[in-house]
Amino acid sequence: MKTIINNLRMTLSELKPGKLALVQHIETSTETNGLVNRLEGIGIIPNKPIMVLRQAWFGGPLHVRVGSTTEIAIRHQEAKTIHLQPIEV
């Protein structure tokens, strides 16, 4: 049973490793226009479950699982544009 914790809003950059969340929306701005397309292509669209698997050292990228079978490396800077709704399982 998944329950949405409503008043907690965060970005992918803040999500704790091992915790699942749902994508809410991706921030758009003129410079990141191309980025949004790429992220959508990779499967980061509203309501998609997303999870941080681990984080590289020295502020390096996050290892993220999108849905259940797509894994990506993404920098914090880009992760900050992805807004999430945490869920409890």
Place this chain on the structure above:
Amino acid sequence: MNCHQSETAVNGVKPRKRVALLGMPNAGKSTLFNRITGASAFVGNWPGITVDLLQANVNVNGEAIEFVDLPGIYDLNGFSEDEKVVQQFLNKFAVNFIIIVLNATQIDRQIRLALQIKALGFPAIILLNMADEAKHYGVQIEVDELSQRLAMPTFLMSAKYGKGYGRAYQEIVRQLTTEKPSFQIKNLNEQLLENGSILPLEIEAILAGIVVMPSNFARTFTAKFDSILLHPIFGLPLFFLGMFLVFQLVWNVGLPSMDLMSYITTWIQNFILEPILKVFPLLIQNFVINGIWNGLATVASFVPLIVLFFIVMAISEDSGYLSRAAYLMDALMGSLGLDGRSFVLQMMGFGCNVSALMGTRIMRSKALRLLTMLTITFSLCSARLQVFIFIIAATFPNQNGATVLFSLYILSFIAALGAAFILKGQFPNQEPFVLELPPYRFPTLKQVIMRGWGEVMHFIKRASGFIVFGCVAVWFLTNLPLGATGLNTFGGQLGQFLSPIMQPIGIDPYLTLSLVFGFIAKEVVVGALPVIYGMNADNLTQYITDTVTWTQAYSFCIFCLLYTPCLTTLATLFNESKSWKYAAFSVVFSAVFAWVISFIFYQGSLLLSL
């Protein structure tokens, strides 16, 4: 590009039938393309399209059909070089239909590309590839229902293992035998604006009830492996340990294989070539043996080693580990104005700089591309590997060889980072970093053999072309004017002329001459040495052992590593950047850079041993 003939495809009034392959990166498009077209593929030039495309003419029921492999893209609306190429292609050229290749395990997101193609009205069939992995992960797809909902023929198959391919191919044939006019879209960009964006709800609706995805928390084999290989502390040391072991292998298996090859070439020389040549004048004998044969034989002795090396490269490229290396290295690369992908491309450059340079097309920012391309030219490619093995084997005691070789790889990497550090201000970029990490895979024996074979063919092409040319040119320079020997020949004089520059870095006029010709290609350095000294490989090794100190040898290696890679690389730098200034800058920068590092090393070693 360097190994295929370019052909211009005609966009005539009555085009033949044409089929384009389209899919996301890593969906298995190339594997499928190889399966459909066999070995007949070539690189073709298309008017109005900035890059060459892989294509093949396949005989289907007695009719020649053109198959074109489009670059892998995430989004038809995208902005990267590859995405623009696909847009240009679809905008300008008619197709009979499109084969959309999707990774079945990722159907939840890859279906988006199929919906885009459908929205634009292209006739298409969908091949859901990687059926084997989908089964393994527990991804379930009701293919027939999906096919109906999309109104496109859809098949589940495995391009790698061939399962389900037969049925998919039958459909391709069926599509080609029904007489339908080819499809030409009108104003793609306008249509993309109107219909190109796919709402999440559409994806949900098309997959609802017919696709089952595994749990988000699934502990796959890949996940277990990753917890070791991507470990925050052990990840990087394991990476370098792995690299070290690879070069240990290349060294320990490669050297004996070279002895075997030189045994064979010596036999050919003694029992076939020389008896035949006996009837010719001495000068001709000298020219054939010393001008062509010795050089070629020396280069040929590296063939088994190069094949072994490329097998290792093929395994690591296919394994998915290289993208993990990008993840591990991104923090460091980011601080130098590069990103994790630049690192992967530098590693690919260990095979051949040219293909790595073309790999930078996945980058969107021009500045990042240009900076990455400059660093790739310092990657120790397989041609330079031959030079170093030859020199190291002659000047270092055998047990240390692998370690010395490894140190040159580390140096190649540090030089790339150093160059980025010096130049990053000139190439500022804001490129986002988002990289897919595919699951761990292992190539099939067939894939490995095909790759090794491809490299042998590539080598023979090079050898019969400019390696022979280089050796012959060196022979003339070192044998003219007639009667002159050693430093009095034209070649010797050229070497001496450059010696004010090369002497401070410990490189004598003879070795200098080989470097001058190494400008063409690094195999020419190996081929030129026997020609310059007029000896076969074995005697030459002994001679170099006696006359060149290890510090001179190492300085030579540093210089050879860092100055311009080869003419083909230079041509590619120009082609990809479309800027003479940039290509010229690369030549000058790397020559100066090479000299400075060699100077510091050689003079430092002289100071220390004082």
